[in-house]
Amino acid sequence: MVQPDEERPAYLRKDGHVAIITMNRPHAMNAVNAAMSMAMQEAVDEFLADPELRVGILTGAGKAFCAGADLREVAAKRPLIGPDQHERGFGGFTKQLIDKPLVAAVNGYALGGGTEFVLACDLAVMSETATLGLPEVRHGIIPAGGGLLRLQRRVPLAIALEAVMTGAAISPEEALRWGLVNRVVPADQVLDTAIELAGKIARNAPLAVQASKRVLYQAAAQSDWDAEAWKLSDEAATAIIRTADAKEGPRAFVEKRAPKWEGR
Numbered sequence: 001m002v003q004p005d006e007e008r009p010a011y012l013r014k015d016g017h018v019a020i021i022t023m024n025r026p027h028a029m030n031a032v033n034a035a036m037s038m039a040m041q042e043a044v045d046e047f048l049a050d051p052e053l054r055v056g057i058l059t060g061a062g063k064a065f066c067a068g069a070d071l072r073e074v075a076a077k078r079p080l081i082g083p084d085q086h087e088r089g090f091g092g093f094t095k096q097l098i099d100k101p102l103v104a105a106v107n108g109y110a111l112g113g114g115t116e117f118v119l120a121c122d123l124a125v126m127s128e129t130a131t132l133g134l135p136e137v138r139h140g141i142i143p144a145g146g147g148l149l150r151l152q153r154r155v156p157l158a159i160a161l162e163a164v165m166t167g168a169a170i171s172p173e174e175a176l177r178w179g180l181v182n183r184v185v186p187a188d189q190v191l192d193t194a195i196e197l198a199g200k201i202a203r204n205a206p207l208a209v210q211a212s213k214r215v216l217y218q219a220a221a222q223s224d225w226d227a228e229a230w231k232l233s234d235e236a237a238t239a240i241i242r243t244a245d246a247k248e249g250p251r252a253f254v255e256k257r258a259p260k261w262e263g264r
Contacts, residue, residue: 026062041092068112105194
């Protein structure tokens with residue numbers, strides 16, 4: 001029997017400390033309309049609000065990860081996001097840096113907005129039969145969900161320029177070579193591999209993981225000789241060392257047992 005959540009255009013299910021958020025419009029290759037964008041934001045907010053959920057996975061139902069914007073909605077001049085999502089962006093999370101790690105489980109086509117979702121995640125596992133790409137220029141539009149901002153930070157500028165100006169597809173081999181994804185695996189292993197990767201992260205102290213992610217992103221545009229970059233690192237380290245988890249980690253090591261993280 002189909003569960004009520006699985007009838008929604010996006011939903012969350014829990015696997016231990018891991019939240020699996022599924023885009024659920026398989027009949028439309030998980031193309032994004034406003035209802036799906038709002039459902040994704042609700043799932044993301046549920047993930048962030050639950051202290052037991054430490055890592056999120058974003059994936060798609062059916063054969064596609066996400067085919068991007070629903071062009072039927074665009075042609076009909078209907079919005080692709082909810083009325084209150086302008087500050088949160090496409091999918092309810094592309095404009096907002098969230099502390100908890102996100103892993104994209106790219107199970108199939110991830111074009112346009114689908115690639116932008118991948119770029120908004122921290123890590124990615126990609127099917128060897130999947131495809132990335134930003135083909136918007138072929139439709140007279142541009143990647144407005146962060147693709148133009150993020151792609152050139154992930155790959156050399158010439159590669160980013162070619163990708164966005166030609167709209168050409170990016171193969172799994174190219175995505176792995178340029179560091180757009182962390183793993184390329186057979187299609188039937190994508191979600192399991194993403195769960196395994198998320199589990200490795202979830203075993204660590206959650207506040208330390210979140211602080212590490214935050215500093216990496218904030219310092220990415222600065223030199224490691226920059227005083228402001230060191231200030232970010234020092235402030236994060238000072239805050240973390242005061243946490244209960246920072247005391248539990250060394251104690252568990254000395255006592256030769258697994259740490260019991262409290263997230264505080």
